[in-house]
Amino acid sequence: xxxxxxxxxxxxxxxxxxxxxxxxxxxxxxxxxxxxxxxxxxxxxxxxxxxxxxxxxxxxxxxxxxxxxxxxxxxxxxxxxxxxxxxxxxxxxxxxxxxxxxxxxxxxxxxxxxxxxxxxxxxxxxxxxxxxxxxxxxxxxxxxxxxxxxxxxxxxxxxxxxxxxxxxxxxxxxxxxxxxxxxxxxxxxxxxxxxxxxxxxxxxxxxxxxxxxxxxxxxxxxxxxxxxxxxxxxxxxxxxxxxxxxxxxxxxxxxxxxxxxxxxxxxxxxxxxxxxxxxxxxxxxxxxxxxxxxxxxxxxxxxxxxxxxxxxxxxxxxxxxxxxxxxxxxxxxxxxxxxxxxxxxxxxxxxxxxxxxxxxxxxxxxxxxxxxxxxxxxxxxxxxxxxxxxxxxxxxxxxxxxxxxxxxxxxxxxxxxxxxxxxxxxxxxxxxxxxxxxxxxxxxxxxxxxxxxxxxxxxxxxxxxxxxxxxxxxxxxxxxxxxxxxxxxxxxxxxxxxxxxxxxxxxxxxxxxxxxxxxxxxxxxxxxxxxxxxxxxxxxxxxxxxxxxxxxxxxxxxxxxxxxxxxxxxxxxxxxxxxxxxxxxxxxxxxxxxxx
Amino acid sequence: xxxxxxxxxxxxxxxxxxxxxxxxxxxxxxxxxxxxxxxxxxxxxxxxxxxxxxxxxxxxxxxxxxxxxxxxxxxxxxxxxxxxxxxxxxxxxxxxxxxxxxxxxx
Numbered sequence: 001x002x003x004x005x006x007x008x009x010x011x012x013x014x015x016x017x018x019x020x021x022x023x024x025x026x027x028x029x030x031x032x033x034x035x036x037x038x039x040x041x042x043x044x045x046x047x048x049x050x051x052x053x054x055x056x057x058x059x060x061x062x063x064x065x066x067x068x069x070x071x072x073x074x075x076x077x078x079x080x081x082x083x084x085x086x087x088x089x090x091x092x093x094x095x096x097x098x099x100x101x102x103x104x105x106x107x108x109x110x111x112x113x114x115x116x117x118x119x120x121x122x123x124x125x126x127x128x129x130x131x132x133x134x135x136x137x138x139x140x141x142x143x144x145x146x147x148x149x150x151x152x153x154x155x156x157x158x159x160x161x162x163x164x165x166x167x168x169x170x171x172x173x174x175x176x177x178x179x180x181x182x183x184x185x186x187x188x189x190x191x192x193x194x195x196x197x198x199x200x201x202x203x204x205x206x207x208x209x210x211x212x213x214x215x216x217x218x219x220x221x222x223x224x225x226x227x228x229x230x231x232x233x234x235x236x237x238x239x240x241x242x243x244x245x246x247x248x249x250x251x252x253x254x255x256x257x258x259x260x261x262x263x264x265x266x267x268x269x270x271x272x273x274x275x276x277x278x279x280x281x282x283x284x285x286x287x288x289x290x291x292x293x294x295x296x297x298x299x300x301x302x303x304x305x306x307x308x309x310x311x312x313x314x315x316x317x318x319x320x321x322x323x324x325x326x327x328x329x330x331x332x333x334x335x336x337x338x339x340x341x342x343x344x345x346x347x348x349x350x351x352x353x354x355x356x357x358x359x360x361x362x363x364x365x366x367x368x369x370x371x372x373x374x375x376x377x378x379x380x381x382x383x384x385x386x387x388x389x390x391x392x393x394x395x396x397x398x399x400x401x402x403x404x405x406x407x408x409x410x411x412x413x414x415x416x417x418x419x420x421x422x423x424x425x426x427x428x429x430x431x432x433x434x435x436x437x438x439x440x441x442x443x444x445x446x447x448x449x450x451x452x453x454x455x456x457x458x459x460x461x462x463x464x465x466x467x468x469x470x471x472x473x474x475x476x477x478x479x480x481x482x483x484x485x486x487x488x489x490x491x492x493x494x495x496x497x498x499x500x501x502x503x504x505x506x507x508x509x510x511x512x513x514x515x516x517x518x519x520x521x522x523x524x525x526x527x528x529x530x531x532x533x534x535x536x537x538x539x540x541x542x543x544x545x546x547x548x549x550x551x552x553x554x555x556x557x558x559x560x561x562x563x564x565x566x567x568x569x570x571x572x573x574x575x576x577x578x579x580x581x582x583x584x585x586x587x588x589x590x591x592x593x594x595x596x
Numbered sequence: 597x598x599x600x601x602x603x604x605x606x607x608x609x610x611x612x613x614x615x616x617x618x619x620x621x622x623x624x625x626x627x628x629x630x631x632x633x634x635x636x637x638x639x640x641x642x643x644x645x646x647x648x649x650x651x652x653x654x655x656x657x658x659x660x661x662x663x664x665x666x667x668x669x670x671x672x673x674x675x676x677x678x679x680x681x682x683x684x685x686x687x688x689x690x691x692x693x694x695x696x697x698x699x700x701x702x
Contacts, residue, residue, distance in 0.1 A: 125682045
């Protein structure tokens with residue numbers, strides 16, 4: 001067994017989530033198939049130098065998978081290839097894959113590809129004795145040598161059983177063929193039609209057993225989904241789930257149902273939502289580039305307008321935005337947004353905005369996902385809007401929708417593309433559909449109608465916003481002639497007021513304020529008036545006081561001379577009555593004076 | 597059934613048969629097929645047959661252009677229509693039947 005380290009691009013084994021270089025054991029050499037997603041599921045590609053059986057019912061995409069393996073091998077890895085067709089003619093093959101952009105005649109002309117149609121349509125060949133398939137070996141060997149092929153596809157070799165009656169010889173020759181392919185060191189893909197209870201109609205899985213990939217095509221709820229499963233892979237880990245796959249405009253794409261790793265880098269850059277006050281609520285500078293934003297709310301709450309405004313802002317910065325609409329057509333959105341002062345048509349003309357309008361029921365979930373991813377690959381937007389994601393519920397079950405959105409978010413995050421989802425809730429409460437993806441969302445805004453006073457107004461708040469401080473405030477969400485604006489709500493003693501009630505309350509407050517002002521001025525005036533009257537009164541009292549003081553002064557002066565005269569008179573009277581107590585008289589004579 | 601072997605291919609008249617035998621080197625099956633073919637032609641088409649031996653080991657490109665899968669393969673190029681028979685031609689009855697079946701009725 002040839003063992004080397006795994007293919008260099010697979011720096012990290014997505015299945016074990018470990019760096020493969022760190023693995024102490026060498027892993028099986030693998031050839032990247034180039035089929036989108038298949039290499040993730042198989043942990044690097046198909047086994048190098050071995051055969052892989054791809055089987056499934058008619059129309060499941062076996063031939064295309066084989067053809068893409070070859071074409072990608074040539075165009076992406078420079079591996080020449082040989083396609084040996086036992087069913088379709090080379091002309092049919094070329095025509096069938098031309099729509100996928102595979103130019104087989106050109107690849108043949110470039111000496112990178114050999115197409116060989118083995119005609120098995122002829123009636124059963126007459127067998128007149130012993131024979132073998134040496135001619136097929138020579139034919140294949142010559143084709144391999146012609147271009148130096150490293151990849152070989154045999155589609156569908158089981159048809160050989162239809163052309164020979166001696167099936168025992170066919171079996172032994174097939175066994176020899178697969179051993180021979182291994183000896184040649186080519187990596188081969190063998191396709192087989194699914195049999196009744198067996199992987200292939202003639203049981204060739206018995207001979208090709210290094211890697212078996214089963215394709216399926218199921219219809220559930222009128223929507224068909226193709227699925228791929230790696231049934232076995234000798235010597236390698238592989239994803240064991242059924243993975244949806246899709247045949248899109250660029251060939252087969254397999255999507256791992258769960259994201260295999262969370263390794264995408266993050267950006268510190270913040271981008272504006274186009275609503276200044278919302279940016280303010282989100283820590284002052286909007287959301288992170290490459291984050292996932294969900295705005296949810298009931299119908300008619302202005303979510304789509306908000307989404308359009310976010311696109312408008314992105315385009316105004318010169319970035320490209322992709323608007324995926326599941327409900328409205330592009331002209332309708334443009335017309336509606338013009339009514340709120342947003343001119344989206346100019347961005348479309350400038351090549352900055354692209355609409356992808358499709359009914360959710362048109363395609364299965366995978367098909368939607370692929371369509372969007374192909375658009376993203378083509379258009380290279382920095383912002384993708386999906387409006388509304390809840391419509392996808394019609395196209396799949398909740399778990400499937402959540403899985404699809406997980407993949408979508410992973411896909412966009414890995415490319416630093418900001419995702420803006422619109423979620424339509426049926427009830428006033430947060431819907432289960434939103435809840436299912438709540439953990440995937442970085443910034444979740446909720447627009448809620450507030451009813452009262454005979455009107456319905458909108459309030460917005462931030463449910464969560466990872467990695468940034470964000471406002472806990474409820475803001476009134478106004479759709480104006482200039483787009484969305486946020487206003488402070490009136491938080492009264494009893495409740496929150498919005499709309500005209502808020503306006504009335506504001507007017508009322510203004511009136512009250514004016515009244516208070518008038519009152520104050522009046523009081524000031526009154527005070528002034530009173531001050532003047534007090535001053536006047538004070539002046540009068542002062543004058544009265546002064547007058548009284550004059551009187552008292554005069555009386556005082558008069559009183560002091562009279563006392564002296566009276567004392568002298570008493571001394572004279574005493575002397576006249578030959579008084580004997582001069583001392584008591586004199587003391588008593590002094591008293592009136594001091595008392596006066 | 598094959599009571600009159602001489603007459604089996606006789607009704608095809610006088611036209612010359614072009615036969616091509618595809619072989620892969622000098623393998624036992626190839627040698628056996630060539631021997632069987634020579635014997636048959638001498639017996640039934642004496643003087644009006646041509647056998648072309650194509651060794652695919654030497655001319656591998658002819659396997660694709662002539663759409664050959666099994667070895668040995670005998671191709672009746674003429675008279676039209678073309679017929680293909682595989683195997684070492686050891687079952688003589690079957691070879692004769694295959695070669696004259698759908699042959700031109702003269």
